[in-house]
Amino acid sequence: MKKFQCMICGFVYDESIGDPEHGIEAGTCWADVPEDWTCPECGVAKIDFEMLEFE
Amino acid sequence: MNHEPVVIIGSGLAGYAVARELRKLESELPIIMLSADHGGFYSKPMLSNALSTGKTPDTILNGDAVKMAGQLKISIRPHCRVTAIDQSNNTIMLDDGEKLSYGQLVMALGADQICLPLEGNAASKVLSVNDLDDYRCFRDALVGKKQISIIGAGLIGCEFANDLVSADYQVHVIDIGAQPLGRLLPPAGGTFIQNKLEAVGVNFHLNTSTQCVEQVGERLHLTLANGETIESDIVLSAVGLRPRTKLAEMADIKVNRGIVVNQLLQTQSNNIYALGDCAEVEGKVLPFVMPITHAARAMAATLAGNPTPVHYPAMPVLVKTPACPTVVSPPDFSISGEWHVNVDQDGVKALFQDESSNLLGYALLGTATKEKNMLAAQLPPVLM
Numbered sequence: 001m002k003k004f005q006c007m008i009c010g011f012v013y014d015e016s017i018g019d020p021e022h023g024i025e026a027g028t029c030w031a032d033v034p035e036d037w038t039c040p041e042c043g044v045a046k047i048d049f050e051m052l053e054f055e
Numbered sequence: 056m057n058h059e060p061v062v063i064i065g066s067g068l069a070g071y072a073v074a075r076e077l078r079k080l081e082s083e084l085p086i087i088m089l090s091a092d093h094g095g096f097y098s099k100p101m102l103s104n105a106l107s108t109g110k111t112p113d114t115i116l117n118g119d120a121v122k123m124a125g126q127l128k129i130s131i132r133p134h135c136r137v138t139a140i141d142q143s144n145n146t147i148m149l150d151d152g153e154k155l156s157y158g159q160l161v162m163a164l165g166a167d168q169i170c171l172p173l174e175g176n177a178a179s180k181v182l183s184v185n186d187l188d189d190y191r192c193f194r195d196a197l198v199g200k201k202q203i204s205i206i207g208a209g210l211i212g213c214e215f216a217n218d219l220v221s222a223d224y225q226v227h228v229i230d231i232g233a234q235p236l237g238r239l240l241p242p243a244g245g246t247f248i249q250n251k252l253e254a255v256g257v258n259f260h261l262n263t264s265t266q267c268v269e270q271v272g273e274r275l276h277l278t279l280a281n282g283e284t285i286e287s288d289i290v291l292s293a294v295g296l297r298p299r300t301k302l303a304e305m306a307d308i309k310v311n312r313g314i315v316v317n318q319l320l321q322t323q324s325n326n327i328y329a330l331g332d333c334a335e336v337e338g339k340v341l342p343f344v345m346p347i348t349h350a351a352r353a354m355a356a357t358l359a360g361n362p363t364p365v366h367y368p369a370m371p372v373l374v375k376t377p378a379c380p381t382v383v384s385p386p387d388f389s390i391s392g393e394w395h396v397n398v399d400q401d402g403v404k405a406l407f408q409d410e411s412s413n414l415l416g417y418a419l420l421g422t423a424t425k426e427k428n429m430l431a432a433q434l435p436p437v438l439m
Contacts, residue, residue: 007098007117008068008098008100008344008348009098009100009344009373010098010100010101010104010108010375021428021429022428038348040428041373042100042344042345042348043344043345043348043349043370044072044344044348
């Protein structure tokens, strides 16, 4: 499972956690997160995230 | 629509957000970004927690001006200041004497750190961090030092305090108010975050102000209004922001606290716009990231020829203090209501409600932050 970080606010999308409060189930791959999903912390688009190193 | 360029003054989050959103809608429209500094892209909120996230000024920079210009297919002019706007000719004057025409002009000027008048021979050595270049100076100054005093216990002061103690600096925070985050939190919340930050080593000096900063040898001595003195290596001022409005004022563009714009983010000149920390949208100055994201999307559509008013949903603000997770949705205090506060050992849940128990705002600290999304759904929009 990979993690992606919002370049704007630092929020981390962790595939193993997903974003259940916004309809993204745990285990959802980044590629399957809808394009219109936005950062739950600052509202920027999916494109403004970058992959973090494996931890 | 005309194909005169869209000129964006400012390369902060707001300027870049507009450029990015507009480029998505208009692949060919010329976009020129003017920057007073290096013009590279970075996220300012990351400056206040860079030590604990292991970032340096170099890694905070996401892309320099050359890279960003290529990526967004825009022209970026670094180290370039605008000295005047000539509305009747749709031109701006640059500091090198050049005149530049615009079809539509976007002011994304940001805000200045407020600089308190201080006495003492070292008043000019007080640092503030408002951009990446400032932050670079601050990080350079930190090398080999131990004690930092921060003037101001607001959002930025508290975030820096937490970040610095996490990197083993000794930190003093001075504020004229009775509690940290006085403009955002009810007293119980202020006490809670104060206790949590004290537990990780932050020293608060509240209900007092800094009067004098004197250099004594290598060190700086602060004298507070209550008579206390603090010895420090570095003094950082973080007492608040003032929207940059001078350029607009000189061009007779209406200014109040910020540059006055309507819901289309237009000034009274319908091809001059403003957003971000410099703008006052329908009476609101909101110096946070979330409003910029919303404003940039609406503005880009308007600039592309599809007039789109900005709407703000509830926009809770995260305070990046890992010692005390905090989320605040500041209520519009012009609407009457009162705080209903629940405090326990692990958190504070403060709800600002009107007489009919409608939720108007909240402050959540510690474990109560878990409810932030559920409660945010009950909040009224900030701007319909």
